[in-house]
Amino acid sequence: MSQPFELPDFYLPYPARLNPHLDVARVHSTQWARDRGMLEGSGVWEEADLDAHDYPLMCAYTHPDCGAGELCLITDWYVWVFFFDDHFLEVFKRTGDLKGGKAYLARLARFMPMGADLTMPAPENPVEAGLADLWVRTVPGMSPDWRTRFAESTRNLLDESLWELANINKGRIANPVEYIEMRRKVGGAPWSAGLVEHAVGAEVPARIAATRPMRVLRDAFADAVHLRNDLFSYQREVGDEGELSNGVLVLETFLGCTTQEAANAVNDLLTSRMQQFEHTALGELGPMFAEHAIDPLTAAGVLAYVKGLQDWQSGGHEWHLRSSRYMNQRARTGRPLGMSSIVDLLGAKRVRNFTHVPYRRVGPSQIPDLYVPFPLRLSPHLDAARRHTVAWCREMGMLEAQPGVVGSAVWDEQKLIDFDFPLCAAGLHPDATQEGLDLASFWLSWGTYGDDYFPAVFGRSGNLAAAKIAVDRLSAFMPLDDSPAPPPASAMERGLADVWRRTAGPMPLAARRRLREDVEKMCTAWLWELAGELAHHVPDPVDYMEMRRLTFGAEFTMDLCRLRHTKGIPEELHASGPMRALENAMMDCGLLVNDVFSYQKEIEFDGEVHNCILVVQSFFDCDYSTALAVVNDLLTSRMRQFQHIVEHELPIVCDEFDLDAEGRRELDAFVDELRNLVTGILHWHRHCARYDEPSLLRHRQPAPWRLGGPNGLGTSAATAFAGR
Numbered sequence: 034m035s036q037p038f039e040l041p042d043f044y045l046p047y048p049a050r051l052n053p054h055l056d057v058a059r060v061h062s063t064q065w066a067r068d069r070g071m072l073e074g075s076g077v078w079e080e081a082d083l084d085a086h087d088y089p090l091m092c093a094y095t096h097p098d099c100g101a102g103e104l105c106l107i108t109d110w111y112v113w114v115f116f117f118d119d120h121f122l123e124v125f126k127r128t129g130d131l132k133g134g135k136a137y138l139a140r141l142a143r144f145m146p147m148g149a150d151l152t153m154p155a156p157e158n159p160v161e162a163g164l165a166d167l168w169v170r171t172v173p174g175m176s177p178d179w180r181t182r183f184a185e186s187t188r189n190l191l192d193e194s195l196w197e198l199a200n201i202n203k204g205r206i207a208n209p210v211e212y213i214e215m216r217r218k219v220g221g222a223p224w225s226a227g228l229v230e231h232a233v234g235a236e237v238p239a240r241i242a243a244t245r246p247m248r249v250l251r252d253a254f255a256d257a258v259h260l261r262n263d264l265f266s267y268q269r270e271v272g273d274e275g276e277l278s279n280g281v282l283v284l285e286t287f288l289g290c291t292t293q294e295a296a297n298a299v300n301d302l303l304t305s306r307m308q309q310f311e312h313t314a315l316g317e318l319g320p321m322f323a324e325h326a327i328d329p330l331t332a333a334g335v336l337a338y339v340k341g342l343q344d345w346q347s348g349g350h351e352w353h354l355r356s357s358r359y360m361n362q363r364a365r366t367g368r369p370l371g372m373s374s375i376v377d378l379l380g381a382k383r384v385r386n387f388t389h390v391p392y393r394r395v396g397p398s399q400i401p402d403l404y405v406p407f408p409l410r411l412s413p414h415l416d417a418a419r420r421h422t423v424a425w426c427r428e429m430g431m432l433e434a435q436p437g438v439v440g441s442a443v444w445d446e447q448k449l450i451d452f453d454f455p456l457c458a459a460g461l462h463p464d465a466t467q468e469g470l471d472l473a474s475f476w477l478s479w480g481t482y483g484d485d486y487f488p489a490v491f492g493r494s495g496n497l498a499a500a501k502i503a504v505d506r507l508s509a510f511m512p513l514d515d516s517p518a519p520p521p522a523s524a525m526e527r528g529l530a531d532v533w534r535r536t537a538g539p540m541p542l543a544a545r546r547r548l549r550e551d552v553e554k555m556c557t558a559w560l561w562e563l564a565g566e567l568a569h570h571v572p573d574p575v576d577y578m579e580m581r582r583l584t585f586g587a588e589f590t591m592d593l594c595r596l597r598h599t600k601g602i603p604e605e606l607h608a609s610g611p612m613r614a615l616e617n618a619m620m621d622c623g624l625l626v627n628d629v630f631s632y633q634k635e636i637e638f639d640g641e642v643h644n645c646i647l648v649v650q651s652f653f654d655c656d657y658s659t660a661l662a663v664v665n666d667l668l669t670s671r672m673r674q675f676q677h678i679v680e681h682e683l684p685i686v687c688d689e690f691d692l693d694a695e696g697r698r699e700l701d702a703f704v705d706e707l708r709n710l711v712t713g714i715l716h717w718h719r720h721c722a723r724y725d726e727p728s729l730l731r732h733r734q735p736a737p738w739r740l741g742g743p744n745g746l747g748t749s750a751a752t753a754f755a756g757r
Contacts, residue, residue: 460713
């Protein structure tokens with residue numbers, strides 16, 4: 034059978050190295066698999082299959098420095114996980130047995146006990162026997178935090194098979210954003226990263242495991258591992274097994290291109306994720322160590338873990354070139370490199386991502402037909418909310434310069450009226466009381482003021498340290514108890530203290546804590562945006578979409594929606610895969626609508642780099658019209674995904690959680706809020722005076738005031754310009 038495409042030229046910055054204990058691991062793993070019942074008689078593998086796959090070679094390449102005993106343990110884990118994958122294929126995927134697959138996976142959780150007692154039920158098949166043996170050999174000596182993380186990634190890895198089976202049964206190919214998101218969560222790489230910690234003997238400390246640098250390293254590693262595997266496994270997965278969860282197939286379908294073009298695009302994304310890993314490791318780990326007071330010994334352990342992830346990338350590629358499991362027949366032939374290939378391998382794509390020219394003329398944003406198939410409703414309290422919002426912003430000090438802060442005159446009253454945040458709130462919350470609509474309008478005003486303030490003040494000065502201090506101070510104005518906030522030093526602090534008091538007052542402690550974390554994440558994401566602006570760094574599509582949900586305040590909005598609909602809906606239901614996908618789809622629809630309308634404002638007037646159209650232009654090296662079409666198609670895909678989940682998946686979730694009539698009514702009301710979310714956002718963008726060219730030109734005029742603070746000879750140069 035001929036290859037469906039030529040493997041592209043891969044970005045390989047680190048040489049692969051081979052563990053000297055390979056032969057020991059080969060002998061051990063074969064006997065271990067036989068003892069667990071995975072070979073003759075299993076109906077899945079014979080010894081010849083295991084020899085041909087050569088998992089010990091993979092582990093020897095991906096873990097080149099560990100000792101013989103550790104290499105044997107790591108190899109056994111990979112033998113087990115690949116056997117599971119093939120076993121699940123034969124027993125459940127080929128037969129379409131979704132119900133049986135769910136029961137099978139649910140039982141495996143019993144073989145990963147978390148406490149000191151490692152007692153388990155008697156294994157009933159080779160997969161259970163293998164997991165039972167591996168768990169007791171692996172978890173002793175590891176912290177409870179590591180056990181929890183590793184057990185979660187193992188469950189997610191197993192659940193991938195259920196997600197793939199559901200898509201096969203529906204004949205559905207995921208859209209690219211959903212695919213990357215789900216592939217990362219339920220794919221094998223986060224699980225492999227946990228084994229890297231075990232292999233190098235250095236756990237990631239719990240206090241930094243959730244920080245952005247560590248998350249980005251883990252996610253970029255995961256994406257690169259999965260995308261590389263998709264390229265090598267396309268022929269087997271798509272051609273032989275009939276699977277639909279492959280990145281080449283996803284892009285081939287989504288972009289309407291040839292298989293070769295899709296493979297090249299996947300390789301571009303793989304290269305970008307590897308370079309994101311390098312950028313984070315070199316530029317963000319040091320400041321993170323200092324911020325969290327990481328001692329030198331612990332820092333050395335983290336760096337050993339990072340090196341282990343690099344070794345895994347290099348070794349994993351080398352194994353894919355050699356294993357009979359994959360399409361690699363012509364991968365090592367010496368094809369002459371064209372100039373474009375040489376340029377890309379030398380990192381021209383990375384250079385291009387840092388060479389964006391800000392403030393270039395792009396012209397008015399083109400607004401295509403956007404697929405938002407829900408009716409609009411507006412609150413009858415809109416006019417009053419408009420008056421109240423102007424009065425509130427004036428009282429908070431948002432309509433004047435901040436004393437002594439150059440560039441802080443970002444709004445005046447006419448701008449605020451033009452922006453018309455109550456119109457957005459009226460579409461988002463058509464059934465709100467007057468007080469509720471006012472509060473929603475105040476939150477939108479505060480968040481947008483902060484989003485405008487940071488680049489205007491800290492972007493002009495390039496003072497990231499001052500911006501971080503400003504963000505760190507904000508937590509004090511969201512007390513979790515009834516203690517008073519400190520005296521505010523700016524309009525941002527004053528406004529946050531006021532909306533927090535109005536919102537969090539009647540909430541239980543857990544809800545307050547969650548909302549405060551949402552606000553903190555949003556404000557911290559503003560720092561990420563600011564750093565990108567200063568470096569002129571256009572992010573890659575994956576990093577952009579994840580961070581955009583934070584900078585857009587989408588998670589905060591989503592949590593407020595959840596809190597309004599808690600009766601009869603268990604928290605576990607909100608944590609389920611379909612509900613997370615439902616919420617993420619609507620968050621993405623909202624932010625993509627904003628990116629379509631705000632393109633001229635952000636690129637030409639504000640000099641920004643964080644807009645999905647620009648991200649697509651930069652990554653795929655295409656023009657504005659092509660990028661706009663891709664973004665619009667992505668928006669449509671996410672909207673159709675939302676409709677698909679509501680129609681086909683939520684009824685199953687309701688049955689699984691045995692929701693009563695009240696719970697189903699609350700869930701329906703929550704889904705209605707999500708519909709209102711995107712219709713309200715779209716209506717506001719169409720009718721506010723913030724994004725059209727005449728308004729942008731008017732808002733760029735010099736402000737009719739001068740800054741407070743310094744005065745006297747020479748200080749007239751400090752007069753601010755309104756807008757960015």
